[in-house]
Amino acid sequence: QLQLQESGPGLVKPSETLSLTCTVSGGSISSSSLYWGWVRQPPGKGLEWIATMHYSGSTYYSPSLKSRVTLSVDTSKNQFSLKLSSVTAADTAVYYCASCRDYYGSGTYWGQGTLVTVSS
Amino acid sequence: QSALTQPASVSGSPGQSITISCTGTSSDVGGYNYVSWYQQHPGKAPKLMIYNVSNRPSGVSNRFSGSKSGNTASLTISGLQAEDEADYYCSSLTSSSTLEVFGGGTKLTVL
Numbered sequence: 675q676l677q678l679q680e681s682g683p684g685l686v687k688p689s690e691t692l693s694l695t696c697t698v699s700g701g702s703i704s705s706s707s708l709y710w711g712w713v714r715q716p717p718g719k720g721l722e723w724i725a726t727m728h729y730s731g732s733t734y735y736s737p738s739l740k741s742r743v744t745l746s747v748d749t750s751k752n753q754f755s756l757k758l759s760s761v762t763a764a765d766t767a768v769y770y771c772a773s774c775r776d777y778y779g780s781g782t783y784w785g786q787g788t789l790v791t792v793s794s
Numbered sequence: 795q796s797a798l799t800q801p802a803s804v805s806g807s808p809g810q811s812i813t814i815s816c817t818g819t820s821s822d823v824g825g826y827n828y829v830s831w832y833q834q835h836p837g838k839a840p841k842l843m844i845y846n847v848s849n850r851p852s853g854v855s856n857r858f859s860g861s862k863s864g865n866t867a868s869l870t871i872s873g874l875q876a877e878d879e880a881d882y883y884c885s886s887l888t889s890s891s892t893l894e895v896f897g898g899g900t901k902l903t904v905l
Contacts (some may be wrong), residue, residue, distance in 0.1 A: 713840075720883065720896055720897075720898050720899050721832070721834075721840065721883055721885075721896045721899075722896065723893040723894055723895075723896075725893070726893065734892040734893055735892070735893070736891065736893055737890070737891050770839055770840070775845060776828075777892065778828065778887045778892060778893050778894050779830070779885065779893055779894035780828070780830045780842065780845045780846075780885075780894065781832075781840065781842060782842050782851060784839035784840060784841070785839065786838075786839055787839050
C-alpha cells in the first residue's frame with residue numbers, strides 16, 4: 675500500500691514561494707498507471723485540487739492557480755514537489771499530496787497533510 | 795462558491811440509511827461518469843469512498859454506494875454506524891478544468 679508524506683516549511687511570508695515535497699513509499703513514483711497530485715483545504719473550508727502530474731512530465735493545473743504553480747518529480751528519491759509563488763494569506767491551508775487514479779484527480783492514497791500559514 | 799452543490803448537513807440514526815446529493819450541470823456531473831465521493835474525519839486526510847459514480851475502492855465497506863441521475867449524483871450509506879460521522883465531499887470532472895471540482899461538503903451526524 676502506498677504511503678505519502680508531505681514536508682516543507684509551515685510558515686511562508688507574503689509574496690514569497692511556498693515549497694512542499696511529497697515522499698512516496700510502498701511503491702514507485704514511476705508507475706505508468708498513477709498520477710500524483712496536490713490538494714489544499716483552507717481552515718474550516720472545502721477541498722481544492724491544485725495540480726496533478728505523471729512521472730513522464732505531463733502536468734495538469736487548476737485554472738485559477740496555473741500561473742503560480744510549478745510541479746516537479748525526482749524519481750531517484752521517489753518524490754514530487756509543489757511550488758506556489760507570490761503567496762498571500764488566501765493561500766493559508768492544509769496541503770495534501772495524493773496518488774491519483776487519473777489525470778483529473780480521484781485521489782486514492784493521501785498524505786496526512788501539512789498546514790502552511792502565510793504571514794509576515 | 796463551489797461548482798457542485800451539496801446539502802450542508804444530513805443526519806440519521808444508527809442502522810438507518812441516508813443519501814447525500816451532489817448537484818451540478820451538464821458540464822460536470824451530467825456530462826461525465828467521473829464522480830467521486832470522499833469521506834473526511836476531523837483533522838484527517840480525505841478518503842476515497844466511491845469513484846466513477848458507483849465503484850468502490852478495495853477495502854471500502856459495501857454499505858457505501860453511489861449513483862447518478864442526470865445532473866445529480868448521490869451517495870447512499872446504509873446501516874449507519876457511529877464511525878460514519880464525518881464530512882463527505884463529492885467531486886466531478888468538468889469541462890471547465892482538467893481537474894476535478896469539489897462540492898462544498900456535507901456534514902453527516904449520526905444521532
